Amino acid sequence: MIGLRRVPSWDRREVKGCPACFRVIHVAVIVAIVVGVLMPVIPLLVWSFSHSWFFPQILPMELSGRAWTYIGSPLSKVANALINSLVIGGVVTITAVLLGIPAGRALGLSRFPGKTLVEFLILAPIIVPGLAVIMGIHVLFIRLGLVDTLLGVVLVHLLPSLPYMIMVMSGVFANYNVEFEHQAYSLGAGRIRTFVHVTLPAILPGIVTGSLFVFLISWSQYILTVLIGGGRVITLPVLLFAFATAGDNSVTAALCIVFLAPAILILLFTSRFLSGESGAMGGFGRL
Amino acid sequence: MVGGYRKGLDGERAAKIMNAWMSLIFMLAPALVVILVLFAGGLALGLSQSLGYMPIIGAYGFSLDAYLQLIKSPGFVPSLLLTIFVSVLATLIAVVLAVATALTLRKRFVGKKIVSFLYQFPLTVPHLVMAVGVLLLVSQSGLLARAAFQVGLIGDSSQFPILVFDDLGIGIILVYVWKEVPFIGLIALAVLQSMGNDYEEQARTLGANSWQTFRHVLLPLIIPGILPGSIIILAYVFSSFEVPFLLGKSFPAMLSVLSYRLYIDVDLDARPQAMAMSILIAVFVLILVLFYRRLSQRILRRSG
Numbered sequence: 001m002i003g004l005r006r007v008p009s010w011d012r013r014e015v016k017g018c019p020a021c022f023r024v025i026h027v028a029v030i031v032a033i034v035v036g037v038l039m040p041v042i043p044l045l046v047w048s049f050s051h052s053w054f055f056p057q058i059l060p061m062e063l064s065g066r067a068w069t070y071i072g073s074p075l076s077k078v079a080n081a082l083i084n085s086l087v088i089g090g091v092v093t094i095t096a097v098l099l100g101i102p103a104g105r106a107l108g109l110s111r112f113p114g115k116t117l118v119e120f121l122i123l124a125p126i127i128v129p130g131l132a133v134i135m136g137i138h139v140l141f142i143r144l145g146l147v148d149t150l151l152g153v154v155l156v157h158l159l160p161s162l163p164y165m166i167m168v169m170s171g172v173f174a175n176y177n178v179e180f181e182h183q184a185y186s187l188g189a190g191r192i193r194t195f196v197h198v199t200l201p202a203i204l205p206g207i208v209t210g211s212l213f214v215f216l217i218s219w220s221q222y223i224l225t226v227l228i229g230g231g232r233v234i235t236l237p238v239l240l241f242a243f244a245t246a247g248d249n250s251v252t253a254a255l256c257i258v259f260l261a262p263a264i265l266i267l268l269f270t271s272r273f274l275s276g277e278s279g280a281m282g283g284f285g286r287l
Numbered sequence: 288m289v290g291g292y293r294k295g296l297d298g299e300r301a302a303k304i305m306n307a308w309m310s311l312i313f314m315l316a317p318a319l320v321v322i323l324v325l326f327a328g329g330l331a332l333g334l335s336q337s338l339g340y341m342p343i344i345g346a347y348g349f350s351l352d353a354y355l356q357l358i359k360s361p362g363f364v365p366s367l368l369l370t371i372f373v374s375v376l377a378t379l380i381a382v383v384l385a386v387a388t389a390l391t392l393r394k395r396f397v398g399k400k401i402v403s404f405l406y407q408f409p410l411t412v413p414h415l416v417m418a419v420g421v422l423l424l425v426s427q428s429g430l431l432a433r434a435a436f437q438v439g440l441i442g443d444s445s446q447f448p449i450l451v452f453d454d455l456g457i458g459i460i461l462v463y464v465w466k467e468v469p470f471i472g473l474i475a476l477a478v479l480q481s482m483g484n485d486y487e488e489q490a491r492t493l494g495a496n497s498w499q500t501f502r503h504v505l506l507p508l509i510i511p512g513i514l515p516g517s518i519i520i521l522a523y524v525f526s527s528f529e530v531p532f533l534l535g536k537s538f539p540a541m542l543s544v545l546s547y548r549l550y551i552d553v554d555l556d557a558r559p560q561a562m563a564m565s566i567l568i569a570v571f572v573l574i575l576v577l578f579y580r581r582l583s584q585r586i587l588r589r590s591g
Binding site: 022025026029030033034036037038039040041042043044046047055056057058098099100102103105106107110112118121122124125126127128129130131132133134135136137139140155156158159162163166212216219220222223227237240241244245249252253256259260263264266267271274 | 307308311313314315317318319321322323325326327328329330331332333334335336387388391392394396402403404405406407408409410411412413414415416417418419420421423424428429430432433434436437444465473497518519522523525526527528529533543546547550561562565566568569572573576
């Protein structure tokens, strides 16, 4: 497995003798992560509080809360869009959890003929672009009266997000030991008690990670919402898109920060589940 | 006697198998129905409309006209090339940076918690927000241009390189790299953590230096793990719409933007072309994904 015989000469550089070099690279990568992540966020923060900020000023001449006042006023429809986004994201996430747990369990725990086909079907919406599918289904949604409705938008948001939920759950169930459930049954626990006290704690990291993905996919969805919501269902991305193309930098930047806030809150709670230890990200390796 | 015993066993086995199948179907059916109706149904409807079958406007034909018109239109080839360029480059840069950062982040260091949190942060940021952020950062009047002016690198905003609304989609690539590095990086971290330190220590014992250990032990183990994730990114960038719409040039535009423009065209005759474009995007994505898989598996075999 280790092809040490065929290594080209430049491979044989003796790096062992320079621990300091490694420390420098290590620190450089960490600094690059911090700077790289924060860089594009800085202009958003500054712009949202700037009154007039012309090239080549590095900082705005005048600060003002104009953009924030506008965002907070009913005139901007931000509150309305925020509620729509939260409701749609919440319903999509709950639906995906309810559908994803049993499907993930079936795929993670059992082998059966035709399993590859089922897996392929479930993952296909991730690879095949949503645009092709949604443009096709638009006609059907018009006939069913689902366009311009929250329900229609919820349904199309499930398309790109449900596969992630199932993928994460099947990864978690692949490392799950069913024996514990049998033990609970034999000790007299019922189905519900067994699920709440045995299964749920074991698969919780997967549920949290999967929900995070599903909510964020729904939360940041623009094109599917616009095509099916027909401009009637106003969510934050729809509003942001309108402001971004209208060209008022201060208001756009302030709206961007509103758009970011819930995601940061969620991440504060779920961060520990994402870091490799829980194995919830492992599901992506099993495609 | 023996036969009777066997028969009883077979019946029991059959019942068990039936039970297993029933519970499987029970678990899978809800999710499968949603995906089949929305995905397969939508795709079939899109395909039939791209072939000119649109009962709503009284068209019951079957033809490849929409596809031929599309391919012959002058914007098609430049758009296709741009789309391939942007999606492949964004994926490759994201993979390289993800592996480099994952190797660093798996070690213990002071402030790891904060750095890990920052690292995950882009995952939660909507693409639209980042498109605006990158626009305000790297446009010719953006923060970087201002900084360059202040330190005397440029004398005028027009001297700053054009990084958004440009020919090569640099701004678009920047957004996707920023967004997707932690996605692949966290998968790589999960892979690294699951394999422990044993392989590495064995390689060291056998006399491999750090580079050799990385090149011949860690990398062959990481790549299969992050391959599915990078395929998801490739397919996503190839077909996504928002970022190229906000940060891209109008000509050549990426394929998804062309498709959207055709779809919202007031002329209903453009509809089949919009559908045809979406179907073509899907076909190109599949070809690209298969090619990418093939290529990375070959590289893997050579380095294993």
